[in-house]
Amino acid sequence: MKEKNEISALKATVFPVVFGVMWGLFEMVFGSYLHMINFPLRGAVMAGFGAIFMCISRSYANRIGVTLLSSAVAIAVKLFSYGGFKLGPVIGIFIEGFLMELTFSALKFNMLSVFIASFLCVLEGVPHFFITTWIMYGGSIFDVYINALNNISKLFGFKSSFYIWILALWILCHIVIWIFSALISLKLIRWLKNEIP
């Protein structure tokens, strides 16, 4: 019994560290590639991958704090990588880890919590964009953006509310990424549990 508890405690340290490192490295290698090819919605795509890594690590080490530790490790990997500190991804990873930890702690690990945690993780990008923009440029940047959009709509003869549709499309894309991310998580957990129980 003691041996089992010790191994379980070790798993609760080792799994989040390894998966956190994997998440951080994936952000560095794959994230840089997406950045290089100017892939749209790369933040949401990377959040989707983060959700997959967190769900799988939680399926192997189901203890409170595991997901938060993973996100802290992923932040550390980003912090000491060649790209150095970047506010957007670092805040993003921390909030994603925190939201997923809350979900898994409250609902336990099951199919529903995987869907809810992935939803919060991917859709976090929507408020995150506005908050980091606010911090980076200061609050008056949104007046400049709205002014620019109004001028563009005047110039091309669009309705002044056209940017609401762009915002709606942006959120819809996040929802599509969330569904894919949750389904891939569940599929991979099934495959992995068959191969490495």
Add this chain to the structure above:
Amino acid sequence: MKFLEISAFLLFIISSFISNWIGYLMLLIIFLIVLFISKKSLRFMGGFKFWIFPAIFLFIMSFDFNTFGLSSEKLISNTNIFVHLYIFGVLINLINDTIKMKDLTIFFDRYRFYKLKFISLFTLSVMRRMSSDVSDVFYFYRRENSGFKFFKNIHMLVYVCVRNSVKISYDLVELLYTRGLYEK
């Protein structure tokens, strides 16, 4: 992190909510703090290309499009945004220039955060082991899956990475347990 660095960060967060002269004063204080701590952190963050777009965009947005004249009120407000972005870059440079892994381990030792120290050193060793693995997997994936196949088979890339992680985790759990490293 020392008192001055933390003060600079707090001032920066507060200055995001203030767009009048007090905001400018806060940014100036941050500039002076960074000048005092690390002069080289005052460089422009990122490449030259990074600064072209915000500079041009904010300059164009300072014009009044009805009269095509430069509005001094908008110019002052937009300059504030640009200076804010520059100070943000300076703070990022400050983090990258001053925080080192060694400082963190000293900090953990001083305040007896032994578990955190173990995790940070463990992270470093796992990272060394896994970084070449991930690069290799990604290189071969890109070679075999070009064009649309790159996105179509993405779940296989994730599967390989995750499977490797699970195997490494089990190996490490076994190694740490048999050597009793974790308990010490």
